Amino acid sequence: MIPDRKAAAETLEALKRNWFATACFLLVVFGFIYLSLKNPPPPETSEQFRARQKQEGALQDAQKSRAAQWAAQTARTKSLCKAKAECSEYAAARQACATAGNFDTCMGIKMENYSSAQYDCTNDGKLISSPADLPNNFECLLSVVQ
Numbered sequence: 001m002i003p004d005r006k007a008a009a010e011t012l013e014a015l016k017r018n019w020f021a022t023a024c025f026l027l028v029v030f031g032f033i034y035l036s037l038k039n040p041p042p043p044e045t046s047e048q049f050r051a052r053q054k055q056e057g058a059l060q061d062a063q064k065s066r067a068a069q070w071a072a073q074t075a076r077t078k079s080l081c082k083a084k085a086e087c088s089e090y091a092a093a094r095q096a097c098a099t100a101g102n103f104d105t106c107m108g109i110k111m112e113n114y115s116s117a118q119y120d121c122t123n124d125g126k127l128i129s130s131p132a133d134l135p136n137n138f139e140c141l142l143s144v145v146q
Helices: 003-017 019-038 046-096 103-110 137-145
Strands: none
Touching: 003 019, 046 103, 046 137
8 A cells, every 4th residue: 555545544444443532522513613603692782882992992092101101211211321322432532532632623533423412421431410210231232122
């Protein structure tokens, strides 16, 4: 016999041996289908419909509120991370330009936007008004990935 025919014959033999279990399984499946079609859920009243719509509206409003709150927090984190990075760059450039003949020219070369930027940084590269929830380096990395 060809292997495919042999496998098919073995499967058919197994079904013949277990005909009772197969019949019981099919009976249970068709019974559940019959009962679910026979007893549909009761129709929704207008009061139930209005209550469901009101609840869905409240859920959507809560989701929009959470999304706006998350977006604001993410934007704040990104802004703080950017300021933190600029302060680190400012401190490094300031250190490198300490012995230069013209400090402003050196800073303009080291930092491309030095003349137009407003830096709220200390000399050692920290924010002047550092908030309590200043993100750490890992949080800044995650905010860039998002």
